[in-house]
Amino acid sequence: MRPGFSSTCRVGLAAIALFAPPTYGLELEVQRHQLSNGLTVLLHEEHAVPVVTFQVFYRCGGKDEVVGATGISHLLEHMMFNGSEHYPPKAFDELLEAAGGSSNGYTWKDQTAYMETFPPAALELVLDMEADRMRSLAITPESLEQERGIVAEERRWAVDNDNDGAQWEALLSLMFQAHPYREPVVGWMDDIEHFDPAQLQDWYDRCYAPSNALVVLAGDLEPEATLVALEARFGVLDAGEPMAHPRWNEPEQGGLRYAELHRPAGQPSISMGYVGPSSSDPDLLPLELLDYVMSGGRSSMLIDELVHRDAVLLDVSTTLIPLEQASLFLIDATPADGVEVEQAMEAIEAVVETLRRLPVEPGRLERARRQLELSLYQDLESVEERADLFGSWELFYGGNEILLQRPAAWAALEPEQLRQAAERWLAPDRRSVVVLFPTEEGGEE
Amino acid sequence: MTRLMALICCALLALPRVVSAGTESLVPRDSTIGNGLQVRVIEDHNLPLVSVVLMIPAGAIHDDPDLQGTATMTARLLTEGTTERSALELAQAIEDLGGDLDVDAGTTFTTVSSSFLSRDLTDGLALMAEVVERPLLAADDFERERERALGDLSENLAYAPFVATRAVYGQLYPGHPFGWAESGTEASLTAITVEDLQAFHQARYLPKGSVLCIVGDVKPREVSRQAEQAFRGWRGRAEPVAPTALPIPWDGVRKVLVDMPEQTQIQVRIARRTVARTHPDHLALRQANALVGGGFTSRLMSEIRVERSLSYGASSSLWSFDSDAVFHARTFTANETGREALDVAWDVIQGWRAGGWPDEEYDRARNYTLGMLPQVLETRTSRAWTLAMMAYHGLPADDMATRAAGIQAIDRADAEAAVAKQLDGDGWLVLVVGDLELVRTQLEDFDGGGWEVIEVD
Numbered sequence: 001m002r003p004g005f006s007s008t009c010r011v012g013l014a015a016i017a018l019f020a021p022p023t024y025g026l027e028l029e030v031q032r033h034q035l036s037n038g039l040t041v042l043l044h045e046e047h048a049v050p051v052v053t054f055q056v057f058y059r060c061g062g063k064d065e066v067v068g069a070t071g072i073s074h075l076l077e078h079m080m081f082n083g084s085e086h087y088p089p090k091a092f093d094e095l096l097e098a099a100g101g102s103s104n105g106y107t108w109k110d111q112t113a114y115m116e117t118f119p120p121a122a123l124e125l126v127l128d129m130e131a132d133r134m135r136s137l138a139i140t141p142e143s144l145e146q147e148r149g150i151v152a153e154e155r156r157w158a159v160d161n162d163n164d165g166a167q168w169e170a171l172l173s174l175m176f177q178a179h180p181y182r183e184p185v186v187g188w189m190d191d192i193e194h195f196d197p198a199q200l201q202d203w204y205d206r207c208y209a210p211s212n213a214l215v216v217l218a219g220d221l222e223p224e225a226t227l228v229a230l231e232a233r234f235g236v237l238d239a240g241e242p243m244a245h246p247r248w249n250e251p252e253q254g255g256l257r258y259a260e261l262h263r264p265a266g267q268p269s270i271s272m273g274y275v276g277p278s279s280s281d282p283d284l285l286p287l288e289l290l291d292y293v294m295s296g297g298r299s300s301m302l303i304d305e306l307v308h309r310d311a312v313l314l315d316v317s318t319t320l321i322p323l324e325q326a327s328l329f330l331i332d333a334t335p336a337d338g339v340e341v342e343q344a345m346e347a348i349e350a351v352v353e354t355l356r357r358l359p360v361e362p363g364r365l366e367r368a369r370r371q372l373e374l375s376l377y378q379d380l381e382s383v384e385e386r387a388d389l390f391g392s393w394e395l396f397y398g399g400n401e402i403l404l405q406r407p408a409a410w411a412a413l414e415p416e417q418l419r420q421a422a423e424r425w426l427a428p429d430r431r432s433v434v435v436l437f438p439t440e441e442g443g444e445e
Numbered sequence: 446m447t448r449l450m451a452l453i454c455c456a457l458l459a460l461p462r463v464v465s466a467g468t469e470s471l472v473p474r475d476s477t478i479g480n481g482l483q484v485r486v487i488e489d490h491n492l493p494l495v496s497v498v499l500m501i502p503a504g505a506i507h508d509d510p511d512l513q514g515t516a517t518m519t520a521r522l523l524t525e526g527t528t529e530r531s532a533l534e535l536a537q538a539i540e541d542l543g544g545d546l547d548v549d550a551g552t553t554f555t556t557v558s559s560s561f562l563s564r565d566l567t568d569g570l571a572l573m574a575e576v577v578e579r580p581l582l583a584a585d586d587f588e589r590e591r592e593r594a595l596g597d598l599s600e601n602l603a604y605a606p607f608v609a610t611r612a613v614y615g616q617l618y619p620g621h622p623f624g625w626a627e628s629g630t631e632a633s634l635t636a637i638t639v640e641d642l643q644a645f646h647q648a649r650y651l652p653k654g655s656v657l658c659i660v661g662d663v664k665p666r667e668v669s670r671q672a673e674q675a676f677r678g679w680r681g682r683a684e685p686v687a688p689t690a691l692p693i694p695w696d697g698v699r700k701v702l703v704d705m706p707e708q709t710q711i712q713v714r715i716a717r718r719t720v721a722r723t724h725p726d727h728l729a730l731r732q733a734n735a736l737v738g739g740g741f742t743s744r745l746m747s748e749i750r751v752e753r754s755l756s757y758g759a760s761s762s763l764w765s766f767d768s769d770a771v772f773h774a775r776t777f778t779a780n781e782t783g784r785e786a787l788d789v790a791w792d793v794i795q796g797w798r799a800g801g802w803p804d805e806e807y808d809r810a811r812n813y814t815l816g817m818l819p820q821v822l823e824t825r826t827s828r829a830w831t832l833a834m835m836a837y838h839g840l841p842a843d844d845m846a847t848r849a850a851g852i853q854a855i856d857r858a859d860a861e862a863a864v865a866k867q868l869d870g871d872g873w874l875v876l877v878v879g880d881l882e883l884v885r886t887q888l889e890d891f892d893g894g895g896w897e898v899i900e901v902d
Contacts, residue, residue, distance in 0.1 A: 050819050098809040154757040264603055
């Protein structure tokens with residue numbers, strides 16, 4: 001074993017929690033190593049619970065796909081459980097479950113990730129299986145047909161038969177005109193139906209290589225022994241070529257975009273979206289706080305003013321989704337009974353305009369900070385979540401160290417900085433809106 | 446394959462040691478404070494967090510049959526202001542602690558739950574006490590919440606999985622509170638008055654019989670003192686409610702259809718009542734369930750998804766009330782493959798009931814369950830909820846700590862016998878939700894036909 005590079009990030013949360021510094025002396029240590037083939041590995045030792053999580057992130061997701069081949073990363077994710085050179089079909093899950101572990105995977109805009117959580121004794125087995133499928137997946141016509149059918153069902157379930165899914169898909173297509181973030185990660189049905197094994201093999205060869213991956217291990221492990229085992233199984237793999245990613249090519253929006261869906265539904269719903277800064281952009285910080293200022297609980301601006309005080313909305317929520325090349329700031333709302341969609345949208349826009357004109361009231365800002373702080377602690381509770389956070393922040397936020405520095409960064413923000421961020425990123429000419437109107441049974445409005 | 450076999454053997458041999466670790470953070474310290482409220486505490490100092498669940502025996506089963514949704518509406522209004530604070534002031538106080546106060550009414554009880562930084566526990570408990578003891582339950586708030594509840598219901602009734610689940614419980618428990626609509630129906634929500642909520646709160650939100658579960662960075666003795674202080678003004682005991690006799694199961698299999706036009710998929714449900722959590726066979730049934738519909742390699746997932754690509758998911762579960770339980774298998778598929786998926790799911794269940802499971806398959810399911818235990822009980826929140834459920838079922842305080850040993854003690858023969866005895870051939874429900882115009886013909890002769898069509902409201 002000859003690890004090429006190692007560093008350790010040791011950050012004490014106690015030292016950076018600002019409001020009433022606790023005396024817990026909590027420290028989360030993340031070691032960063034590089035195997036001899038260049039594969040980056042993060043190790044986090046935590047013995048509180050007798051489980052280990054292995055996660056591998058491939059920098060290959062929806063944004064890397066091209067028109068006509070949408071959903072190929074997601075389809076490949078399904079096929080990753082169907083056999084590799086040393087493990088026949090079904091073996092991955094059968095062996096893992098027999099060893100007391102569980103597995104999952106997901107595909108998103110910028111990455112495809114796999115995770116196993118298991119008793120420490122299953123570590124060698126998991127490393128062996130994951131290393132085997134990193135470079136030696138078995139892609140056969142049979143396994144493609146099998147997963148094609150499942151993915152088609154997944155699409156019907158999550159989009160075609162689901163109003164929220166359909167509205168989300170329509171909104172993305174509206175928010176992005178040029179950038180591949182506009183395409184659905186699950187893929188368009190026609191694309192799903194037309195992939196062949198050669199396409200999948202080519203995509204696999206490009207995406208699945210140490211030079212394009214990050215491995216994170218967290219939990220009840222011994223770092224030195226784990227590193228030796230990693231080097232033995234992953235360090236010997238061909239590094240492959242780093243994957244080229246599409247550049248940011250989205251033109252300035254320059255005005256409101258609006259679309260309607262008409263589907264069977266209980267009531268109308270409004271989905272608004274703004275394209276925001278990338279995950280590593282410092283402007284993401286004030287938007288994280290604005291998310292909570294707007295809908296972080298009963299006293300937040302949108303919920304207090306529009307649901308309870310003015311009774312214009314039945315419910316409303318905001319969501320900030322950071323991505324590598326942009327972020328999505330979303331507002332989802334249901335108009336109150338008897339309130340026109342247009343009136344509901346105007347009310348939401350008025351609150352957004354207030355945030356663009358006036359600094360956030362200090363009490364609101366403080367509550368948002370406290371909510372974010374608690375939320376961070378909660379996210380760090382399970383080793384699986386820790387591994388996911390460390391990996392995601394390492395890849396897309398500029399390093400896992402930044403995650404633990406977040407409370408201090410939130411505390412340092414002034415109300416005027418939130419106003420400036422709102423003025424810039426939540427401008428009316430950056431807004432896209434999809435309204436879902438209910439149809440009567442049988443499809444007639 | 447030598448290397449592979451060695452890896453597998455290492456992993457399997459070490460399993461029992463793994464699941465028996467960490468028991469010190471799984472056994473609560475129990476106490477009862479002056480007003481009769483039971484307090485259960487587990488110390489865990491790994492993070493400066495504490496999770497709290499207050500379980501109150503006030504659920505949908507306590508609703509008037511014509512006013513289903515009363516417990517849910519009461520829960521919805523609990524955080525809409527108290528006699529001391531407006532809803533906004535209350536919300537600000539909760540959010541000042543960084544948290545959220547979730548109030549949720551289920552079939553048999555209501556829970557008030559939250560997580561705080563442990564330094565904020567005293568303030569958090571005081572807020573919890575305030576909302577359960579002294580909610581405002583005002584008429585104008587009620588009207589607004591009723592409107593929202595009707596909106597939510599309308600939305601849910603357009604969502605096939607919700608419709609299917611509501612239909613399953615309604616059909617398994619006709620006329621029994623376990624089958625009532627927790628979130629109400631349009632008719633019942635319209636009929637409920639704010640006075641009904643006030644009466645429900647007065648009769649059911651009482652400390653004796655309630656349980657406060659706290660897991661996190663705390664000291665049990667200190668927590669008892671904090672709870673005593675926070676809940677000192679809360680007094681009373683709910684009058685016990687005479688249990689309603691459980692319906693008599695029907696002979697054989699009932700087949701039920703629910704029409705939802707314009708769906709491109711159907712929902713398939715196969716369900717049957719069985720014995721509750723406290724019955725000696727229940728844990729064996731849980732193990733058997735893991736084999737048929739638990740993990741990714743379970744029979745339902747394997748036959749429906751992996752072998753035939755009929756669905757994205759197929760699973761089964763065992764949900765227990767205090768006196769009864771429900772085995773509930775579910776999948777969904779495209780309209781065109783509806784009959785095939787139903788046939789496969791049905792055959793899997795019947796084959797499973799027939800027994801003769803391979804040892805390797807049973808051992809895998811058992812190991813999977815054992816391996817999942819530490820994950821399931823890892824967070825403070827999950828353990829606080831588990832403590833509450835243990836209290837509901839009357840399980841001993843060391844249940845979490847001894848669960849692994851209990852699972853290991855059940856062998857394949859035990860599990861097969863439990864299925865044969867507690868899931869025999871009668872009382873089964875097969876339920877399909879979908880666009881009947883498109884799917885009814887292919888379903889007609891399933892199991893000899895005889896489908897009933899019902900409406901779900």
